[in-house]
Amino acid sequence: MRIGIIGGTGVCDAVSLTDARDVTVKTPYGDALMKQGKIAGVEVLLVPRHGEGHTIPPHRVNYRANIWALxxxxxxxxxxTAASGSLNSAMLPGDLVAVDQFIDFTKCRPATFFEGSKAGVVHTDMTDPYCAEVRKALIDSSESLGLRVHRSGCYxxxxxxxxxxxxxxxxxxxxxxxxxxxxNVPEVVLAREAGMCYGLLGIVTNFAAGIARRELSHEEVVQVMAETSxxxxxxxxxxAGRLVAAAGCGCRRNWSRLAELRGVGAGK
Ligand SMILES: [Zn+2]
Structure with a gap:
């Protein structure tokens, strides 16, 4: 069992892996970079969503390459993980949220592996897009550390x-x-298409526009992330330690679809 971590702003540097090595995975969508290593004996693949040195803005992230590579x-x-603004007065800067739903207002991102032709037309169920078992592991782990975590939230x-x-x-x-x-979109969508369990830990970095009393700045986000990372x-x-047990959820039923799509065997 390998566990993937896609680290957003400020998180990847804080996760320390043993026996770490850099890996470049060639995908049909371009190269994806990750670190492969272990956390307490668990095999982990760590993907810096914004690239080395945080150089890729959200609308240019190669979501398909990252998920395909994992x-x-x-x-x-x-x-x-996702640094997020809060619209909810109960979700304060520094709080964690085990996100359970999303609403998609993106307009210009490739959001599927299934582009028709030989692969056919695939409509993937998205009623509950986040894996219940990964969400539970995130909630339990946060609570065991005494952190403020919200058990649900719409991103x-x-x-x-x-x-x-x-x-x-x-x-x-x-x-x-x-x-x-x-x-988070299409990252979570692509993970479900690929039959992987996916959970998101939202990290509240600020109140959103009009809820905050001052102008928003990326520096504010970076500062809160430095404190919470x-x-x-x-x-x-x-x-990660809680997730190595066999999955009892139904996320994996789509696992082989990408292999069928590309006529390849699923990875290592
Ligand atoms: Zn699952």
């Missing part, structure tokens, strides 16, 4: 890289959003 390398269960995804307008945040709030961010890394390490 699938190819045999990551059956994946945890992502609204925008393209960015700009922040949202006051009216957009008001609209997202009416629609039931709790968090807003720029990276060590704790988040500890949550991920503990959760």
């Amino acid at each position: 699938w190819w390398m045999g990551a059956e269960r994946v945890m992502g 609204v995804c925008t393209d960015g890289p700009r922040f949202e307008t006051r009216a957009e945040i008001r609209a997202f709030s009416v629609l039931g959003g709790d968090l807003v961010g720029m990276t 060590g704790r988040v890394a500890e949550v991920l390490c503990r959760a």
